[in-house]
Amino acid sequence: MQIAIDAMGGDLGPRATVWGAAEALLIHPELEARLHGPIDILEAELARLPRRLHGVSSRLLLSHAPQVIPQGLKPSSALRASRDSSLALMLADVASGRASAGVSAGNTGALMALSRRALGTVSGIPRPAISTAIPTRGGGRCYMLDMGANIDASAQRLVEFALMGSIMARQIDGLARPRVALLNVGIEATKGTASVRQADALLREIHEVNYVGFVEGDGLFSGSIDVVVCDGFVGNIVLKASEGLARMLIERVQATFDAHWGSRLVSLLARPALHRLKRRLDPVRYNGASLLGLSGIVIKSHGGADAQGFACAVSRAVQEVRIDLPAHLERELGQQSVISSVVCGRRDSGFPTRSKPQDFNPER
Amino acid sequence: MQIAIDAMGGDLGPRATVWGAAEALLIHPELEARLHGPIDILEAELARLPRRLHGVSSRLLLSHAPQVIPQGLKPSSALRASRDSSLALMLADVASGRASAGVSAGNTGALMALSRRALGTVSGIPRPAISTAIPTRGGGRCYMLDMGANIDASAQRLVEFALMGSIMARQIDGLARPRVALLNVGIEATKGTASVRQADALLREIHEVNYVGFVEGDGLFSGSIDVVVCDGFVGNIVLKASEGLARMLIERVQATFDAHWGSRLVSLLARPALHRLKRRLDPVRYNGASLLGLSGIVIKSHGGADAQGFACAVSRAVQEVRIDLPAHLERELGQQSVISSVVCGRRDSGFPTRSKPQDFNPER
Numbered sequence: 001m002q003i004a005i006d007a008m009g010g011d012l013g014p015r016a017t018v019w020g021a022a023e024a025l026l027i028h029p030e031l032e033a034r035l036h037g038p039i040d041i042l043e044a045e046l047a048r049l050p051r052r053l054h055g056v057s058s059r060l061l062l063s064h065a066p067q068v069i070p071q072g073l074k075p076s077s078a079l080r081a082s083r084d085s086s087l088a089l090m091l092a093d094v095a096s097g098r099a100s101a102g103v104s105a106g107n108t109g110a111l112m113a114l115s116r117r118a119l120g121t122v123s124g125i126p127r128p129a130i131s132t133a134i135p136t137r138g139g140g141r142c143y144m145l146d147m148g149a150n151i152d153a154s155a156q157r158l159v160e161f162a163l164m165g166s167i168m169a170r171q172i173d174g175l176a177r178p179r180v181a182l183l184n185v186g187i188e189a190t191k192g193t194a195s196v197r198q199a200d201a202l203l204r205e206i207h208e209v210n211y212v213g214f215v216e217g218d219g220l221f222s223g224s225i226d227v228v229v230c231d232g233f234v235g236n237i238v239l240k241a242s243e244g245l246a247r248m249l250i251e252r253v254q255a256t257f258d259a260h261w262g263s264r265l266v267s268l269l270a271r272p273a274l275h276r277l278k279r280r281l282d283p284v285r286y287n288g289a290s291l292l293g294l295s296g297i298v299i300k301s302h303g304g305a306d307a308q309g310f311a312c313a314v315s316r317a318v319q320e321v322r323i324d325l326p327a328h329l330e331r332e333l334g335q336q337s338v339i340s341s342v343v344c345g346r347r348d349s350g351f352p353t354r355s356k357p358q359d360f361n362p363e364r
Numbered sequence: 365m366q367i368a369i370d371a372m373g374g375d376l377g378p379r380a381t382v383w384g385a386a387e388a389l390l391i392h393p394e395l396e397a398r399l400h401g402p403i404d405i406l407e408a409e410l411a412r413l414p415r416r417l418h419g420v421s422s423r424l425l426l427s428h429a430p431q432v433i434p435q436g437l438k439p440s441s442a443l444r445a446s447r448d449s450s451l452a453l454m455l456a457d458v459a460s461g462r463a464s465a466g467v468s469a470g471n472t473g474a475l476m477a478l479s480r481r482a483l484g485t486v487s488g489i490p491r492p493a494i495s496t497a498i499p500t501r502g503g504g505r506c507y508m509l510d511m512g513a514n515i516d517a518s519a520q521r522l523v524e525f526a527l528m529g530s531i532m533a534r535q536i537d538g539l540a541r542p543r544v545a546l547l548n549v550g551i552e553a554t555k556g557t558a559s560v561r562q563a564d565a566l567l568r569e570i571h572e573v574n575y576v577g578f579v580e581g582d583g584l585f586s587g588s589i590d591v592v593v594c595d596g597f598v599g600n601i602v603l604k605a606s607e608g609l610a611r612m613l614i615e616r617v618q619a620t621f622d623a624h625w626g627s628r629l630v631s632l633l634a635r636p637a638l639h640r641l642k643r644r645l646d647p648v649r650y651n652g653a654s655l656l657g658l659s660g661i662v663i664k665s666h667g668g669a670d671a672q673g674f675a676c677a678v679s680r681a682v683q684e685v686r687i688d689l690p691a692h693l694e695r696e697l698g699q700q701s702v703i704s705s706v707v708c709g710r711r712d713s714g715f716p717t718r719s720k721p722q723d724f725n726p727e728r
Contacts, residue, residue, distance in 0.1 A: 074554070137612045148549050151557055185512050185600040190438070193515055193597055217604025221612045233557055234598055236549040238605050240581025245606050248501045248585045249613045256641050277620050 001030055002061075003317050004099035006090040007037035007045075008068040009106020010303050010310070017105060018045040018060070020301075020310025025056035027311070028318055032059045034099060036086040039064040065089045069110050071303070078110035079117065087111060091118040094296050101297035101317035103288065105305055111298065112149050112291065119296035122330040128293035129161050130232070130300065131168065134242070136223040143169055143227045144220065147289060148236035155198030158182065158229055159206070162199070164292045164329060165227035166209045171328045172319055175226055181215035183230035183238075188214075195231070208332075250278045288313030295326055365394055366425075367681050368463035370454040371401035371409075372432040373470020374667050374674070381469060382409040382424070384665075384674025389420035391675070392682050396423045398463060400450040403428040429453045433474050435667070442474030443481065451475060455482040458660050465661035465681035467652065469669055475662065476513050476655065483660035486694040492657035493525050494596070494664065495532065498606070500587040507533055507591045508584065511653060512600035519562030522546065522593055523570070524697075526563075528656045529591035530573045531696050535687045539590055545579035547594035547602075552578075559595070572696075614642045652677030659690055 003024075007017040014037060021033040035042055042062045049057060065086035069078050082088070087106055093099035095118045104111050112128065121128060131145035145161045146153065153161070162180050169178035182200055184192040189200060191214065203211040215225055217238065230238070254274055288299040297320045301313030367388075371381040378401060385397040399406055406426045413421060429450035433442050446452070451470055457463035459482045468475050476492065485492060495509035509525045510517065517525070526544050533542035546564055548556040553564060555578065567575040579589055581602065594602070618638055652663040661684045665677035 072552070135612075137615065151549065183601055185515065185597055188436070217601040217606070218608030218611075220605050221608040230601075233549055234601055237547055237581040237594075237598055238602055241584050241602050242581070242605060242609050244582030244585040245609055246613060247582075248499075249610060251501065252641060253617055253638070256638075274617070274620075277616060 001028075001318065001321060002032045002034055002093075002099045003314055003321075004034045004090040004093035004102040005036065005314070006086045006102070006104035006106055006111075007035040007042055008065070008086040009104045009111075010301065010305060011105075012306060014041055014045040016305060016307050016310045017301075018042065019049065019053070019307035020305070021314060022049055022053040022056050022060060023307055023311035024314035024318070025059050026053065027315060031314075031318060032061060033314070034061045034063055034090075034093060036063045036065040036089045036093075037068070038066060038086075063089060063093075069107055071107050073107060073110055075109040075113035078107065079113050088114055088118075091115055091298070094298065095119055100321040101299065103299045103301060103310075103313050103317050105301035105303055105310060105313070108148065108300055108303075111300055115291055115294055115296070115298045119294045119298070121293050122295050122326055122333055124333045125160055125164070125293035125329075126157075128291045129164060130235075130289050131161075131165060131292045132239070132287050132289040134220065134239070134287075136221050138223040140223045142220060142223075142225055144235055144239065145227070145229060145292060146232040146235050147239055148232040149291075150232040152233070153195060153231035155195045155202055158195060158199035158231070159202050160293070160333075161229045162203055162209050162211065162227065163206070163333060165229060167328055167332050168290065168292060168325060169226045171323050171325060173226075177210040178226035179212045179224065180209050180227040180229065181212050181219065181225045183220070183228050183234060184214040184216065186214065186216065199229075208335075246278070250274055288316035290316065290320065290325075293329065295330070297321055297326060365392075365682065365685060366396045366398055366457075366463045367678055367685075368398045368454040368457035368466040369400065369678070370450045370466070370468035370470055370475075371399040371406055372429070372450040373468045373475075374665065374669060375469075376670060378405055378409040380669060380671050380674045381665075382406065383413065383417070383671035384669070385678060386413055386417040386420050386424060387671055387675035388678035388682070389423050390417065391679060395678075395682060396425060397678070398425045398427055398454075398457060400427045400429040400453045400457075401432070402430060402450075427453060427457075433471055435471050437471060437474055439473040439477035442471065443477050452478055452482075455479055455662070458662065459483055464685040465663065467663045467665060467674075467677050467681050469665035469667055469674060469677070472512065472664055472667075475664055479655055479658055479660070479662045483658045483662070485657050486659050486690055486697055488697045489524055489528070489657035489693075490521075492655045493528060494599075494653050495525075495529060495656045496603070496651050496653040498584060498603070498651075500585050502587040504587045506584060506587075506589055508599055508603065509591070509593060509656060510596040510599050511603055512596040513655075514596040516597070517559060517595035519559050519566055522559060522563035522595070523566050524657070525593045526567055526573050526575065526591065527570070527697060528693060529593060531692055532654070532656060532689060533590045535689060535692045536683055537590075541574040542590035543576045543588065544573050544591040544593065545576050545583065545589045547584070547592050547598060548578035548580065550578065550580065563593075572699075610642070614638055652680035654680065654684065654689075657693065659694070661685055661690060 007014045067082045067085040069085045069087045090102045094102040129146035130149045131143050133141040136142050143165050145165050166178050166180050169175050182196050184196050291298040299313045299317045301310045371378045431446045431449040433449045433451045454466045458466040493510035494513045495507050497505040500506050507529050509529050530542050530544050533539050546560050548560050655662040663677045663681045665674045
């Protein structure tokens with residue numbers, strides 16, 4: 001299995017991606033990683049790999065990409081930009097079938113737009129959603145989508161997210177009937193925006209989804225829901241707020257120990273445990289995010305991820321390749337689109353067919 | 365100073381409100397609290413007050429209210445319901461001037477609708493926003509509004525929230541130029557919904573607000589912003605998600621200690637500190653929320669608040685009474701409405717005047 005990697009994205013750049021790819025190869029002995037980026041930078045980073053990762057270096061393939069898409073570049077500009085960027089060449093590997101999946105920690109908007117152009121979407125999905133798993137009480141996890149790819153989501157789009165999230169939780173996590181909920185400001189049917197109220201009505205008719213109704217914000221972490229659906233505006237804000245809060249809380253736990261006890265012994269003892277916890281709880285940094293609905297597997301690693309975080313994103317890609325998640329989405333959404341057309345026929349002419357980037361505004 | 369209290373709201377009912385009011389009286393020697401509820405229930409609760417609170421019982425006045433507005437009742441039904449409810453009678457005290465402010469831990473939608481009918485709004489504000497202070501890094505705090513009163517907020521409404529939040533932070537917290545930001549999915553002007561992009565453009569023209577631009581979700585807790593503005597859908601979900609996450613994190617910190625160290629000593633030592641921290645960090649439970657924009661002072665205590673939490677809500681009411689926050693809002697928004705009419709004239713005929721409940725749908 002070969003995974004293509006955009007080595008130039010993320011806050012730490014190749015320092016995190018090259019090392020992270022090597023970490024992933026250590027975990028997956030059958031894996032090869034093809035790194036895209038300026039060859040001199042990649043070679044320099046490879047030369048700095050710690051000794052314990054030297055054994056995997058023969059499975060780290062380097063591919064020269066002269067261009068890098070900067071973090072701030074708009075998706076529309078990225079689409080017009082040179083096809084020699086590390087991001088575009090990584091995606092070309094996936095599109096050609098040379099690689100089974102692609103991973104990038106770079107510009108999310110550019111990754112969305114270029115992935116969609118390079119790979120297209122599965123039938124019935126006009127535009128992918130971004131989904132990641134967040135940790136929940138009781139040690140479980142919950143998929144949240146969309147995390148920012150679809151700022152305004154109609155009821156129909158929210159229903160698609162519910163279908164895709166449900167298929168992912170079933171196929172990847174082996175849940176028989178994943179519990180799917182819509183994020184809202186209350187659990188009564190009269191609460192919320194027009195989109196969530198319409199999506200609620202639609203989902204009650206789709207028996208292939210184990211739809212459990214509305215969930216409020218605290219339900220995200222309750223452990224009682226497997227897939228939480230919302231538009232990308234809310235999803236992105238909630239995820240980033242959670243990151244910020246988690247960081248603040250861990251700092252304060254540490255500060256509380258430092259301040260309150262005469263002896264700093266407890267504080268010192270607590271430090272490694274807190275560090276471990278910080279890792280495990282940072283809801284985005286240590287999980288790859290799936291671009292769900294593409295006709296191919298692309299994982300977005302968090303921009304702030306270190307090598308360990310990036311390795312997790314690569315492992316996520318491996319998981320989705322093993323299951324062949326896009327094939328499941330294609331097959332099940334194909335069946336669903338019949339069901340949904342019936343349900344939605346009143347207000348919608350059914351799902352659009354496989355779409356190309358021309359019909360979306362990449363600025364949003 | 366007299367504060368009127370709806371003693372029947374909240375998950376714990378009079379157990380939290382009566383005791384909480386007494387706690388507040390202990391802190392504020394000049395204060396009287398007038399408790400509204402079924403007299404037999406109030407008397408029974410008063411008889412159970414712990415000894416250390418006996419000294420304040422002469423300042424706890426009881427007022428018989430035969431009806432209670434249940435938690436699930438819709439605002440429209442609450443508006444039609446008997447005026448003998450503990451909530452309505454509490455508000456009547458505020459409207460008549462007998463009490464300087466009112467506090468309730470009950471049904472938020474009903475509280476909003478009845479407050480607006482009883483007190484009206486300050487000039488230029490069609491509908492109040494709910495605002496609470498959340499803890500930030502570095503031990504500071506940040507006001508967030510709206511937290512759920514306005515599910516869909518136009519650019520104009522977001523601008524009003526920014527103005528009100530800025531005035532509150534200046535008057536109550538003594539900040540010279542509170543930093544005000546709009547919550548969004550990115551900091552570039554092209555990001556986000558139409559409303560936030562329009563509000564961004566409008567706020568750049570209003571020099572009375574120290575507007576610093578967009579902030580992402582993690583900015584809420586960063587300590588670099590004093591007032592974060594968003595619509596009530598996002599605000600409510602973010603706040604409740606934060607509550608859920610804070611609860612989960614503290615549990616996991618405790619579990620990490622229990623699991624990882626042979627000796628449970630550290631865990632036992634950590635317990636009280638964690639408990640204190642849990643209190644301080646629960647972003648909503650231990651702060652009252654202001655119904656900002658009413659022509660009167662009404663504080664919503666968290667439904668899950670215990671006596672300590674309810675006492676904090678009463679203290680918040682006292683603070684706003686001392687400053688006479690509605691008078692500041694009335695005066696400054698009166699001036700602002702001139703400025704804003706000029707700015708907004710292109711797309712809006714200026715601020716509506718003082719409004720009555722007829723023109724809003726209390727279900728949303």
